Amino acid sequence: MPEPTTLSYLVVAALLFVVGAFGVMVRRNPLVMFMCIELMLNAVNLSFVALAGELTDIDGQSLVFFVLVVAAAEVVVGLGLIVAIMRNRSSLTADDLAELKG
């Protein structure tokens, strides 16, 4: 059986990224939108690791490590914001968050 090439990893990562981007564009629940952002981050991580293997350069994997840390911080702050907003309202859709509109 042929072995998967770096190219195939990159194409699969592109597919994952597109699914995540589509999710951010169509879903209205901020929690699910966050999950879709995680999907896109994972797609980028996968292509980093694939290219790190291809180019025998460990820097790609180091960068994925930092992406993981930043993603964790982003989720913590984002969910904190959602909890703070949800204290005062019952439904949770992105359409309701329009107070700042002039």
Next chain:
Amino acid sequence: MQLAVFVIASAMMLVGAVGVIIRRNPVHAALSLVLTLFGVAVHFVALEAYFLAAVQIIVYAGAIVVLFLFVIMLLGVDKAEDLKTEPLVAQRWLAGVAALGLLGLLVVAVARGADILATRSEGLDTAAQNAGGDANIQQLARSVFGDYVVAFELTSVLLVVAVVGTVMLTRKRAAGEA
């Protein structure tokens, strides 16, 4: 064998990803996200990034998804949403067109870069391959704690700021306090 692993892991990943966006219940979406994260972790193992595979499971599947589920339960939004109605006219069509366009661009970019990869390709690091997981972790440690040690220290600042900020955002204010 490697191809079979690749196909199965990719299928896990993409089925999970589609599950995240079509499941109506946020809890189910979060559990689909776990499937995707495990698929990515399998890819990491296949690409010999053993440490990152472990971190992926521990941090993403272990911490981040649990945090998501915790917030879903805390807010009580674990009801099924109505995904049939389309609040904005033609939003899904436009999003689909944009997503397909993005996919086309990415695939074309990858395909154009393919010949560059072919000329530079030396394959995977066979020394690391023979030494198993330890070599990967040692290489990564030299990189993170050597070349990128300043960035590593800054991530600790970032995490402290995130934690303090979240506590400030979500704590209940006592009466009379601004």
